[in-house]
Amino acid sequence: MHYSFQGMTKQGDQALLQALGARIRRTREALGQTVTGLAERAGVSRRYVTEAEAGRANLTVLKLAAMAGALRMSLAELCDLPAASPRTERIALVGLRGAGKSTVGRLLARELETPFVELDERVERLAGLSLTAIFDIQGVETYRRLEREALEDVLAEGQRQVIATGGSIVTSPETFARLRESCRTVWLRAAPEAHLARVLSQGDHRPVEGHPRALDELREILARRESLYAQADEHLQTDESAPAAVVQALLERLGA
Ligand SMILES: Nc1ncnc2c1ncn2[C@@H]1O[C@H](COP(=O)(O)OP(=O)(O)O)[C@@H](O)[C@H]1O
Numbered sequence: 001m002h003y004s005f006q007g008m009t010k011q012g013d014q015a016l017l018q019a020l021g022a023r024i025r026r027t028r029e030a031l032g033q034t035v036t037g038l039a040e041r042a043g044v045s046r047r048y049v050t051e052a053e054a055g056r057a058n059l060t061v062l063k064l065a066a067m068a069g070a071l072r073m074s075l076a077e078l079c080d081l082p083a084a085s086p087r088t089e090r091i092a093l094v095g096l097r098g099a100g101k102s103t104v105g106r107l108l109a110r111e112l113e114t115p116f117v118e119l120d121e122r123v124e125r126l127a128g129l130s131l132t133a134i135f136d137i138q139g140v141e142t143y144r145r146l147e148r149e150a151l152e153d154v155l156a157e158g159q160r161q162v163i164a165t166g167g168s169i170v171t172s173p174e175t176f177a178r179l180r181e182s183c184r185t186v187w188l189r190a191a192p193e194a195h196l197a198r199v200l201s202q203g204d205h206r207p208v209e210g211h212p213r214a215l216d217e218l219r220e221i222l223a224r225r226e227s228l229y230a231q232a233d234e235h236l237q238t239d240e241s242a243p244a245a246v247v248q249a250l251l252e253r254l255g256a
């Protein structure tokens with residue numbers, strides 16, 4: 001599946017230019033070239049490179065070919081971009097608490113130069129309450145309703161986003177189905193021990209205080225949700241990788 005030029009929408013055009021720009025920037029950086037260096041090699045202005053990398057320039061074929069040459073690749077290689085559909089432009093991370101949804105999501109959004117959305121923050125904003133207060137005072141049903149509403153608001157904001165979801169979104173069939181149809185979903189996996197260690201190292205001791213069987217409880221939640229998380233499009237094991245490495249693996253998997 002590759003970019004189709006048939007029936008492209010304005011948003012599709014923009015996504016194509018941004019994907020091409022991101023490819024140019026990443027290749028240039030991987031080669032250790034500066035913007036000025038690439039501009040000189042390709043015989044274009046610095047501004048042209050900057051605009052191209054930002055996805056703001058509709059490149060002419062000859063300038064594109066010159067940039068490909070300067071990046072030591074063929075024109076075909078430079079243009080061999082992954083499919084761009086509304087589904088693949090929006091990425092949603094799912095997984096148990098401590099999976100790295102927030103950390104990896106923020107880094108990934110920076111790499112892809114897209115907005116980053118923390119869905120639970122949107123829920124808090126809608127409620128005017130903290131997450132803890134929503135659960136304690138209003139209950140889980142209200143949380144689920146606000147989560148559904150927050151997701152709709154976020155989807156209406158644009159096509160290119162990275163969304164970090166709340167760990168329990170998969171237990172709401174309707175919201176999870178909506179997430180899967182509107183996003184490329186990624187399950188960040190880790191062993192229960194890693195989930196617990198990461199949450200504790202974050203200073204969140206709620207899972208262990210008054211929970212002598214904290215690890216067992218986490219195992220049980222993971223076992224209960226495993227078949228749901230597994231419905232995500234991509235599964236990425238993260239135990240052995242630091243967040244930055246998870247991001248690199250994810251970029252490869254997404255073909256970005
Ligand atoms: N791949 C990883 N390896 C090690 N630590 C990680 C990894 N991903 C996240 N962390 C750490 O674990 C903690 C929880 O991560 P966070 O992104 O908040 O998870 P989530 O949003 O899924 O609950 C943070 O302190 C973060 O730095």
Ligand SMILES: O=C(O)C1=C[C@@H](OP(=O)(O)O)[C@@H](O)[C@H](O)C1
Nearest residue numbers: 095096097098120165166167168
């Ligand atoms: O796994 C869960 O049951 C939950 C995880 C939390 O999100 P994080 O995974 O971002 O911590 C939050 O949505 C809520 O407290 C419920």
Ligand SMILES: [Mg+2]
Nearest residue numbers: 101102103164
């Ligand atoms: Mg989080």
